[in-house]
Amino acid sequence: xxxxxxxxxxxxxxxxxxxxxxxxxxxxxxxxxxxxxxxxxxxxxxxxxxxxxxxxxxxxxxxxxxxxxxxxxxxxxxxxxxxxxxxxxxxxxxxxx
Numbered sequence: 763x764x765x766x767x768x769x770x771x772x773x774x775x776x777x778x779x780x781x782x783x784x785x786x787x788x789x790x791x792x793x794x795x796x797x798x799x800x801x802x803x804x805x806x807x808x809x810x811x812x813x814x815x816x817x818x819x820x821x822x823x824x825x826x827x828x829x830x831x832x833x834x835x836x837x838x839x840x841x842x843x844x845x846x847x848x849x850x851x852x853x854x855x856x857x858x859x
């Protein structure tokens with residue numbers, strides 16, 4: 763599982779950057795309101811997930827590694843759920859209009 767994660771994570775980080783440039787920046791420029799709260803929360807969670815993923819690879823202290831790995835695991839899991847929530851909120855509001 764770890765090997766698969768190491769292969770897929772850089773693709774996910776690239777995809778996150780792509781989405782940030784194409785989707786997020788455009789929505790913020792147009793001052794879109796639909797899905798803004800969940801999108802910004804998700805952006806913050808993604809930042810923490812990505813940074814903790816990098817820190818896990820360089821930290822040497824066992825306690826620090828354990829704490830950082832748990833932060834990475836839980837924040838990444840919550841982030842995944844927020845992506846689903848963000849999509850549901852955005853689609854729900856689209857159908858309402």
